Amino acid sequence: MSSFPAFLKSQLFYTPRDPLSTDPAFAAGKTIIVTGANTGLGLEATKCFVRGGAQTVIIACRNLSKGEAAKHSIEESENSKGVLQVWELDLSSYASVKAFAKRCETIPRLDSVVLNAGIATGRFQRVEGHEAHIAVNVISTFMLGLLLLPILRRSAATTGSRPFLTIVTSEMHFWTTLPQKKSPNIFAALDQEKGADMMDRYNVSKLLQILVVRHLTRVVIGDRFRYPVVVNCVTPGLCRSELVKDMGLTPVVFKKLLGRTVEMGGRALVNAAGGLVGKESAGEYIADDRISEPSPLVRSEEGAELAKRVWEELVPILERECPGIVAGIAV
Known part of the structure; x- marks a missing residue:
């Protein structure tokens, strides 16, 4: 969303497509991981994959009891047993993270893989020695x-298909200039509590996601269209999830007024991760179920640097x- 009017147009006049309307069995026989899948967009995406005939959907979440509650809720609403598993992440x-990835070697x-889990908070916190976002x-x-x-x-080689690795990002990346880019070390600057603008930090984290995806797919991987895994990123748009509940009243009210339902947001995630948008989305930013342009900063020469x-x-x-870990990228 390059401008606020464009953002409003998307929020008010676009509804993410239901992948089941394109192919009722779009996920038939597939194994899928959704992180942060016990609530919000992740939960809705999981429901959609189950409806699409997935063989296995792994609910990856911090709280196993909440994950089990989500599993039972989906099993009842979708009348589907034996599809869902709950794994701690x-x-x-x-x-x-490492234990979860090790466990995935048994699949x-x-x-x-829909990397949906994330945080948005107005408070400075440290996690593993870094600012939490x-x-x-x-x-x-x-x-x-x-x-x-x-x-x-490995799955691509054995099944003959082309898997998807989808990072859930945000249109909020348009709304930061990444002030820390002036520092000799961006990550070190972001770790400094003094002077930290926490209202901008979520935006910064989403911008960094898109920058990493673009460098990974355009430089490190090389030919992103021939690489055996489609790596892309998607914004679900502003949705009425609980993501900004810790950021004060204004974002919460904004979501209530303009936000899409979490079901609509879940559809957007599913479409990007192998449904509607397709393999040509490798290395791209997806909005409103289509390949879209990220912020001008991302697209510029400065953005590439x-x-x-x-x-x-x-x-x-x-x-x-x-x-x-980086050696594992190579074909």
């Missing part, structure tokens, strides 16, 4: 994604926790 813990096939939304998200890439590649810097700062952080 806490993105605020690198150990949890016979993996067709789609950066640790959860960026570092842990890409740690998990890169650890799962070899598993997705920023993406390179962010990647080069992120890799040592990931390698310290998971030696050899």
